[in-house]
Amino acid sequence: MNASEIDYAAVFQALPGAVALFDTDLVYADVNETFLRILGRARDQVVGRALSEAFPDNPRDPAVVGMRRLRDSLRWVETSGERDAMTPHRYDVESLDRPGVWEERYWSAVCVPVFGADGRVAMMLHWEEDITELVHTRGGRGDGNRDMALDAELYSRARELQRVNELLRAAHAREHEVALQLQEAMLPNPGCLTREGAAVRYQPAVGALNVCGDWYETVDLPGDRCAVAVGDVVGHGLAAACVMGQLRSALSASVRVADGAAQTLEALDLYAGSVDGAESSTAILCVIDESEHTITYSSAGHPPPALLHPGGSVDFLDQATDPPLAACPEPAPRVQAGTAFAEGTTLVLYTDGLIERRDEDIDVGLDRLADSLDRHRGLDPESLADALLTDLTPPVGASDDAALVVLRL
Structure with a gap:
């Protein structure tokens, strides 16, 4: 039997643990039979209902916040794209037979992201195990004192784990803040982007501190010239942001x-070869001569810029592409190409997060970009930049960074 012949819906229902699937609105998309049995619910009382509706917190005991903790865990998984092993926690369940009566329950749970074809988190899988018997005293069975001591120890460990988890989340948030400040400090001065007819967008991937390894740079040059570059460092987060800053400064x-x-x-x-983490970074540099109406460019393994002509046709500047930075044992001369442009032409530079998708050929993404540029060719650069992001980035949680520069020439 191959994978295409496996009935995964049947497998899901047969899993021995309690498993639920949430959509990104925190609505139960599906649950298995074990989940319904352990929670004492019928399928129509759970599936299609929001988490807070199906299993609210006990209004009579505000100290028990199991639903809110699960909600926070699911939101973190959706945002970060990483699994979250929750610390053991109390999450009471209202009795269906006796409305208003809440059963004290304890759970050990894990939340896991489920990615869609576009590489973004499409659903969250939630597995939980009822550990109430381990936490409650088991009156009349065995040594009551020993059970109570075990309960106290388990509760103490759970509180310790919860505190550690809170500290890790706080540290993560602080690292995020530091990384964002570092990234903001390393962003270039606007340069030729201060003129009318220019726009830039900088969209980090969800997770990994929401900090880009992508970068852009603009430099005013002697004469009526301007240099515009876009680059992409492998990876995300603080380390990638540091490499990004070094490469951008070196190019400038x-x-x-x-x-x-x-x-x-x-x-x-040459410089990238001496920077840890810069290997296989990509970059594209365009030098625009306004008086001559020409663009000369060179690419280090980067997706080609798009040239949107006033009539709506789109050309890609793909005639001068070499390997990525520091990808070869010995540096070698790089190629350069040039093209002329008419007044009113729009130059678009971007990173691969704008066009690439998992399990999809890059030409599909380039065609998608060309089609979007043609349809929105009458827009000003600011509006065009927004339209491109709307058309080309998935609607939920970007899985890759994206930098975008739009210049009306």
Whole structure:
């Protein structure tokens, strides 16, 4: 039997543990039979209902916040894309036979993300085990003193684990704040983006501190010229943001003294070889000459910029692509190409988070970008940037960073 012949719905229902599936609105999408049996509910009393409706917290005991803890865990899983093993906790359940009577219950639970075809969290799987018998005194069975001591020890351990979890969450939040401050400090001065007809968007992936390893840089050059670059560091989070800042600064310095786009990336290639974590980063550099109406460009393994012509046709600048930065044992000369443009042309630089999807050829994403540019060609750069993000990024939780620069030439 191969995977296509397996009835996964039947497998889900046969699982011996209590398992539930939530959608991103925290509505029960499905539960298995074990879940219904342990919780004492019928399927129509759970499936299709929100978590807070199906299993509210005990209104008579505000200290018991099991539903809110589960809600927070599910939201964290959706945002981070990571699993969360909850500390043992109390989550009382109202008796169906005796409305208003709440059964004291204790649970050990794990919440796991389920990713959709677009790489974003589409659902959350929740597994839980009823550990009430381990926590409650088992009056009349065995040594009552021993049971009470065991209960006290388990409760103490649970409280310790809960406190550790809270400290880890606080540390995560603090690291997030520091990373965002670092990233903001490393963002470039607007440069030629201060002129009319320019827009930039910077969208981190969900999770991994919500901090980008993607970057952009703009530099005003002598004459009526401007350099615009976009790059992508492998990975996410604080480490990627640090590498991003180093590469962006190095390019900003190199483009001011190098002779053209290719020579700038050759210098950046040498520098990347000395920076831990910079290997296989990608970058694209365009040098725009407004007086000559030309663009010269060079790419280090980066997706090609798009050139939207006033009539709506789209060309991709893909004639000067070399391997990513520090990807070769020995640096080598890089290629450079050029193209002319008419007044009113729009140049769009971006990172792969805008166009790439798991299990999809990159050409599909490029076609999607070209189609969106054609449909929105009458928009100003700010509106066009928003439209591109709406069209091209999944609606829930981006799984990859995306940087986008739109220039009306």
